[in-house]
Amino acid sequence: MNTSPRPPTPINSPSYPTEFQQVILEKSQNFVGCGFVFTAISNFLQRHDRGYFTIIGAPGSGKSAILAKYVTENPHLLYYNAQLPGKNRAEEFITTICTQIAQTSQETSLPSLLQQVSDKLEPQQKFIIAIDALDAVDSTDQTPGSNLFYLPRYLPRGVYFLLTRRPYVRKQSGLLIEAPSQILDLAEYPQKNHKDVESYIRQYVKIVLHAIKNRYEYFYSD
Known part of the structure; x- marks a missing residue:
């Protein structure tokens, strides 16, 4: 990987829930290869001042391991795994991520918190939220037509989402975003x-x- 994103100053190193720590450790052990993916991520971060980067792969293609390895090499990233029991609903995601962002804040609006983070970032700093297994999200209780996990349609400067998911029909992505985006399909x-x-x-x-x-x-x- 060419460069690593600098951690944002207003955010402490995230304390991942125990189950997330176990997944990250398990998936990243004995990891080899996929340098082209890390290079693509790094290039995307350098080219754009915000955005969504999505890794697509069939089950067993290694996308979860890639994300776990990236997290271990960039420990200031926030991490969430939607494939774990009880973690595939928007309410749990919002609560967990908002807690990781600001443990002392009473703010529960993800867009508001992301804007607060963005306002405090230095020009070259990047704030990244990594979400594994976006395809596992249960959107039954969400507002019809809303983004999976209520992910923001717009992103403030310096804020990025790094996603993994299985192959899907692009018109049924479950995401409506107006921010720079890139998809890397491992099958290619x-x-x-x-x-x-x-x-x-x-x-x-x-x-x-x-x-x-x-x-x-x-x-x-x-």
Whole structure:
């Protein structure tokens, strides 16, 4: 990745809910490859002063692992996983994200909080909210025609959303946004994905062989 976004000064390092911490750790362990995705994200952040970046991939394509790895390398990002039990409704999302943004604030309007954050950002600072598995959102209780999770149609300067979701019909995206946006479909990079798989297998074999070697030396050290 070319550059990492600078953390916004008014926000402390987010304290992710325990279940999110577990997912991030599990998904990012032994992660290899996908440098082209991180480069694309970095380029998007450099080109635009706000926006939505979406990673699309079929189940098992590694999009959740990519997002988890990105979060571990940029720990000041806010993270939310809609695929976990009880986390796929807008009310839970708004409460969790607003709490992560400002734990001492009574403000519960996400657009208002994002504007407050934007107003305090330095010119080159970026505030990013990462949402995994947007396709898992249950919009039954939302206002008809509203964005999934009530995600903002407009974004203030310096605010970005990094999303992952399964393939979908573009006309039925569940999002109406008027901000810079980019979609990266992992299915369009089969050769790069194949190389990543090869790298993962090599790394896994190396780990296994190292573990066998250590066990052998332990038993026969005497």
